[in-house]
Amino acid sequence: MSAAEAPISRVYRSRSRSASAxxxxxxxxxxxxxxxxxxxxxxxxxxxxxxxxxxxxxxxxxxxxxxxxxxxxxxxxxxxxxxxxxxxxxxxxxxxxxxxxxxxxxxxxxxxxxxxxxxxxxxxxxxxxxxxxxxxxxxxxxxxxxxxxxxxxxxxxxxxxxEDRSSPLVMVPPSDLHVHFGDLLATKDGADVTFQVAGEMITAHRCVLAARSPVFKAQFFGSMKEGAKSHCIQIEDMMPEVFKNLMHFIYTDSLPEMKEQEEAVMVQHMLEAADRYDMQRLKLICEDKLCTLINVSTAATTLALAEQHSCDVLKQACMDFLKCPVALDAVMETDGFDHLSKICPAVLKELMSKIVAR
Structure with a gap:
């Protein structure tokens, strides 16, 4: 065999690594x-x-x-x-x-x-x-x-x-999509819509809002778009801090940090906002969070909120708390109970009937 016809020999190297935990x-x-x-x-x-x-x-x-x-x-x-x-x-x-x-x-x-x-x-x-x-x-x-x-x-x-914990040859970090979208909200790069909320101006991106909320989608690209051509949209009946927290969730899919003493009230407002913009995951997150925050000062207002926004699990949790006579006596002394009796008399009657029937 001539040199030109000699077979070509190749050496392949492979790496092997393994780990367990x-x-x-x-x-x-x-x-x-x-x-x-x-x-x-x-x-x-x-x-x-x-x-x-x-x-x-x-x-x-x-x-x-x-x-x-x-x-x-x-x-x-x-x-x-x-x-x-x-x-x-x-x-x-x-x-x-x-x-x-x-x-x-x-x-x-x-x-x-x-x-x-x-x-x-x-x-x-x-x-x-x-x-x-x-x-x-x-x-x-x-x-x-x-x-x-x-x-x-x-x-x-x-x-x-x-468990097998073998390391891949290339270490891929976890998704940081929420970080990039959070930065987008913070820097306002490419923002194309401004909301006026109680005199405060808050900017955002129409396409992001539309992707996250059916209400925003209809407002910007659907049947409601004629009324949303303005670059500045007025938001009624919402506090600026609540709207900012709503934007935070839209961009990062998480609730922001809240002060413990203000948490229950803010999550109540967030639940209302979630229902208003048809954001069902946020609504469920708020409902679950409020179930853990029921106490004497929050029970009545939370029950009213649950009734108004069809949160059955939250409503039952409030009912269970209020069925205890000592808890009910304390709640009846709060302003929240007066609020409940005025706006949701039917649910108050339902509560009383459960107490009488036990």
Whole structure:
């Protein structure tokens, strides 16, 4: 074979890299068990219990067993409390349970809160036979109008597992689209529309707003566009800060940081804005957030808002809070209750009927 005909030899080099990780973590959730008519529950004999409604934590159903006179004769002077599976689990679920008497703000009272050891749940429950001495509960400031509440926190421990964490040859960072759009809003580069909100001028980009809101899309490019040809659009009945927060969500798909003392009121306004501009994801985010912010000062206004904007989950959460007599008495002293009675008399009647029927 001549030199011209000699085969060409190539050497290919490849790189191999691998990594793994041991992964562990927890899933948490809580349930509030309201005991209304406590003195009547004490008529049950020792060993008899009342079950809560089922609730979901970690993708599984759970219930609480409440024994007003203890679960056995030796514990007859105590309230016994247990977490039980709402259905038999095919595989054991490892979890800790924390039970606590709560105050009017629905915060656990540290001196009356107990946490279990780690337990594997299958079909049987786990908790405390001596959760609280009954005479101590009878004298507690948190037992008001024959009503008290127990909070049950469930901390589920995920199964420890090993995952492949092989590194790719090229490390691709996570999406930063929201950062670029946020910068676009902040710099106002290419902005082509201005809103006047209570005298304050706020600029934005029509195409971005239209992509995020069906109302803005109709206003700029659809049936309403004749009325939106002006480069300056007047926004009625909205505070500038609320409109700015709405713009922040439109560009970044997230709520801005809010001061804790102003959070509930601002999220209420944001829910109204979300409904006004048909932004369903933002509306659901606000509804979920408000469910965690219900207290004496916010319950009435939040209930009115839920009724006006068809937020059924939020409405039920407010109703559950107000069904406790001590909470209702406190809420009735607020300006928000006067507001509720004036604009939503029907929902007030509905609340009263639920209280009378219990």
């Amino acid at each position: 041991i992964v562990a973590g927890t899933v948490t959730g809580h349930h509030l068990l309201n005991i209304e008519g406590y003195s009547h529950t004490k008529e049950l004999p020792t060993g008899q219990y009342i079950k809560s409604r089922p609730f979901m934590v970690g993708g599984r159903l759970w219930r609480i067993k409440y024994y007003p006179n203890g679960d056995r004769p030796a514990k007859a002077d105590y309230v016994s409390i247990y977490l039980i599976p709402g259905e038999s689990f095919a595989q054991p679920v490892k979890a800790r349970v924390r039970f606590g008497l709560v105050d009017l703000a629905r915060k656990p009272v540290p001196s009356q809160t107990l946490t279990t050891e780690l337990h594997s749940f299958t079909a049987n429950g786990f908790g405390f036979a001596d959760f609280m001495e009954r005479k101590e509960l009878d004298m507690s400031e948190h037992l008001v109008n024959d009503c008290f509440t127990i909070r049950c926190d469930v901390i589920i421990y995920k199964e420890v597992r090993t």
